[in-house]
Amino acid sequence: MDEKRKLRCTVCFLLLAALLAVLLVVNVMAGSARLELGEVVRILLNREGDNAAIIWGIRLPRLLTAALLGGALSVSGFLLQTFFANPIAGPFVLGISSSAKLVVALTMIFSLAHGLAVSSLTMVLAAFLGAMLSMGAILLVSARLRSMSLLIVCGVMIGYICSAITDIVVTFASDSNIVNLHNWSLGSFSGREWGDVRIEAVVVLAALVLAFLLSKPMGAYQLGESYARNMGVNVTRFRVELILLSSVLSACVTAFAGPISFVGIAVPHLMKTLFRTARPILMIPACFLGGAVFCLLCDLIARTLFAPTELSISSVTAVFGVPVVIWMLLKRQRSKEGEA
């Protein structure tokens, strides 16, 4: 049994790695300027050639952003699902993405109005502040409400309020900034520079390592809070760590790519189904890889399907993510009925 499980996990990881590699290459090649594989390799190695600017200046930062942020979103979703013991918890559903978006939008408008440049670090901090605000609201509510479905409803409501305020703010923002802000508020991996990628990588990878180190208490927590406590988990500290990490991850995504829906719910579910386990020590790396693959694929579709018109990334992730979520809910309902 154990051997079979190990084999399955190894195969799944190899599969994900292969998919990631293929998608990375395809993402470099595809686009309005279609490049041959040979040329891509040459440009990557020598950093020169006719299309070097396209690859090094546009496509590489974009695909790295998609991979890093996609992974971050899924891991953030997985952490929140563990925390709330609810499979449809995720940064978007709980309103964390939307409130991060609101604070970032306010920061951008305020800074631009005062003629200040907004650094990517400021954006991350603003997004983190927003994420923590809605997280705090959700936690306050969850202390009073034991019902998980009501909690999700609260999260969705917070999300709507924040989106509405963001829309109002964007409507009244001075014209020159609107286009920029509008694209971002719909969600997109485009327009990232190497400086952004560096910050993304540092924040996301650091949070990922920390989350991985939390996989042991997370596993215990899956049996419920009281059992975790009995096993020796310092539950209070663990919960704070989990909240901070998931907020940092979703804040980083929102700061650089705007709110992206359903990745945080769909990918962890796909990974659990694929690996047939929910063990955090496997799921955290699996969700990261899976999220990267998922977002690279969605971004590829977003920019090539109706090229040169580009779709917002959220439209694509929703189209692929929602059916997965519905399938998951149906499956859970069935398994519940099966037990009764």
Add this chain to the structure above:
Amino acid sequence: MREPILRTAALSVGYSGHVVIDGVELALVPGRITTLIGPNGAGKSTILKTLIRQLRPVSGKVLLDEKDVAVLGERELAKSVAAVLTARPRPELMTCADVVSTGRYPYTGRLGILSQRDRQVVREAMELVHVTELESLDFNRISDGQRQRVLLARAICQEPRVLVMDEPTSFLDIRHKLDFLCLLRQLAREKALAVVLSLHELDLAQRFSDMVLCVRAGRMDRIGTPEEIFQGDYITRLYGVEHGCYDALLGGVESERVTGRPEIFVVGGGGSGIPLYRRLQRLGIPFAAGVLPENDADVPIARALAGELITSPPFEPVGAEGVTRALELSARCRGVICTVERFGAVNQANRALVEAAEARGALLSPDAPELASET
């Protein structure tokens, strides 16, 4: 008596500063099973939660090896005290072996990877509680009885010296209740575990506990051996039973007596009358019973259910006074039912009673239609 591993000192338990039970006295000794009984909401769970540090004491202390548990590290406490709780975990995609191995938590390293020894402990724990064959089944798809055993195996994996369980046998059928408690007995003995649990099944508490703690209305009402606790009408009072009663000696309940002038007179004995007493009670027919020697198996049930009961001193022929009363009483009933087949040497009075009834045509068979039509 051995030294207690875990004991309380001037402990008051409750929620957020509000005292639920004052003066909790508890000393858990290796190899002994201590049981908490008491009505719903009396605070049994509150006490147990305080023992495992899921609730802070309102005042006083819980001492593990004479050290206040409040100052122990998580890991240290988890290695000594394991629990089976009322919370029903529903982990996603976890096999029973996965659930059991979470008990190794305090022993594994930073990432929780199981060592060779950890695996062996898990295997042994599963063998001990006979769940090895469930190993690769999904934890959410096993029965309640199996689930409790898997959770017990999980607790054993913590290699504790104290095992705390909150109503571990609720939801189990009678076979699994007995299996579970026999297992617990065996564990307590073999592993020198100090066990404390709460039970609603009084008959089981009486038979499996070394010490019984009775919790009622904000205090520890009584502490004692089962022999001390289960006697007289103490249990009926502890639970404030109003309708029916609990027989502490036999460990069974009887429902409420039907009041009114007795309609049927039952001549029983040796346990033969018990089914009829219960049937008459169900049918709502008031009845009298007699003449029963005081040590007869019928007596506790007849005493609980009959409107009137005539008894006589054991191992002696029924005295004249008893016979007269029984004859008078049975004559006032519309029927007499006899459930004994043979009257022994000291039981000739009852033969006379039955013959008198037969003579006046009032002797009914136990399945007489008159009984049923009365409803």
